[in-house]
Amino acid sequence: MLALVYVISLVCHFIVIYTMMSARFLEGLFRYTYPLVLISVVLYSISLIFSNAGRRPWLKTAGVFIFVLGSIQLLLYIWNLNTENVQVIIALQKVRSWNLLAESLLPIPFIMNFLSEKRKLEIKNWNSILSNVLIGFLLITGIAVTTTSFVLIKNSFRFSENLNNRLERAKVLAQPFEARTHVGSQGIKIPYRLLKPVDYDPNKAYPLVIGLHHGGGHGTDNALQIESSPYAQILSENEYRRNYPAFIFVPQCPPGFTWGGIPNQPDVAKVVFEAVDALEKEFSIDEKRRYVIGLSMGGYGSWHFISVRPKMFAAAIPICGGGNPDLAQNIINVPIWAFHGEKDRSVPVSLSRDMIKAIRDAGGNPQYTEFSSAGHDIWNQVNSTEGLLDWVFEQSLE
Structure with a gap:
């Protein structure tokens, strides 16, 4: 038996x-x-x-x-x-x-x-x-x-x-960032790294970039998320810090959770939003220029963040993720530039296609780039996309 x-x-x-x-x-x-x-x-x-x-x-x-x-x-x-x-x-x-x-x-x-x-x-x-x-x-x-x-x-x-x-490697990449921790209202703790703008002036308002790591960045070491978030690495380089002065906020998802948007999985989206609120009380952050960039699990999170808080974000770059097409009506006014590999076997390309179609059918105008014959690992192609960073930092809430 x-x-x-x-x-x-x-x-x-x-x-x-x-x-x-x-x-x-x-x-x-x-x-x-x-x-x-x-x-x-x-x-x-x-x-x-x-x-x-x-x-x-x-x-x-x-x-x-x-x-x-x-x-x-x-x-x-x-x-x-x-x-x-x-x-x-x-x-x-x-x-x-x-x-x-x-x-x-x-x-x-x-x-x-x-x-x-x-x-x-x-x-x-x-x-x-x-x-x-x-x-x-x-x-x-x-x-x-x-x-x-x-x-x-x-x-x-x-x-x-x-x-x-x-x-x-992550410990080295994380060195320019300040190590911090936020405890949410429900007791969930998320470690995060914060990079301030060069020559930060509290009398000026700066954009906030939220970098959501992929599934390989889970933990509480407060370092792996930098290694798992290519855009956090790029924006921490001196050249980009000078050209795009902004706060770079890179939370680390605790084990057993996701950023949201993945069926049947608990998420820490609310804790991240609470951490953002706390940062905006502490620093001079432009509430009209919050951006979210994420890949894979972070791509799901990017779609989820803007779907549940569409008025919070001025732009989003979801990379090889997926969202809920039923919420497309919520984000028709959010500037979006999504990316996916045609041959992705980890996250089906249909998930991005379905989201883009649903948003366009609802009256939105998102940008979408699909790399033919590419799989899940498209970070280099996305990073080399001409004008992407200029585009995102130009976006602002009305």
Whole structure:
């Protein structure tokens, strides 16, 4: 019975993963189906240990093995979900890699149990061909699991190394920015970086640029969001700071949240708006020249921000994101220049196309640039778009 529960939970989990990858839907269910699979695995292992199956030494061994590995995986998942330390996340990823390697040995006790049961039967007319086929199947399964585990381990170590390198690079990129934190009215805390205009004069009003990072910038280290926001990097260069004097506000999305606009996912849009209100009370910011620029998850956030607060923003640059076409009427007067890659496999290009069409059908006139044959990584093409920064800094609320 518990084995059936495990199979059902596994099927549900794969349906969620497939739907997430193909249609960008059900993302919020992943955090429920994955631990459900792990819990059902642990329960199944307990049944192997204490049921009649446990009388067979190799099945009992398999049950203990599955219980230990499943429990470790579940603890790692819970710990990873609740930690805010990037270094801890890297360490957990490495432990998970070794756990995956141990999981590749799982078919062995089942193979040994099969061989043991075969010897006990001692039936003269035992079909040796069928026996060999079953043994071969188990061996092939074991080899496939082991190979997959090694691939996952390799990718896991590569992820950890890449994350560590990104964090070191992010610390360098974030140096020109001041590290700050804002606690929202609901207790949600977001770290952020703020770059003031060169030779800031409190008697002048300056534009505010909100840079929303992509999904790789999650955390509380208050650095990765700079590495994950190309426009924050560009606008922090001396040349651009002189040509486009402005406040550059780069919040970092906490783990488990988004900027908004992604179905079934909690967002921190309200906290960001509250942080902006606080900054405008502290500094001389032009309330008619607030701009939002975001890519990927930040692209979703850009669409979401202007859709729920259309009178707050003078312009938006959503890059390879998606929005809610039903809210198009809200943003027909917001200057928008959206970008997307035609071959984007991470965020379907149809999401940008649908938003642009809905806005135009509602009477708006957004600009849209689609890069033919380009995928998700279009930052360089966007950055090299002639006149883009001139365009955005020219925009002002009436």
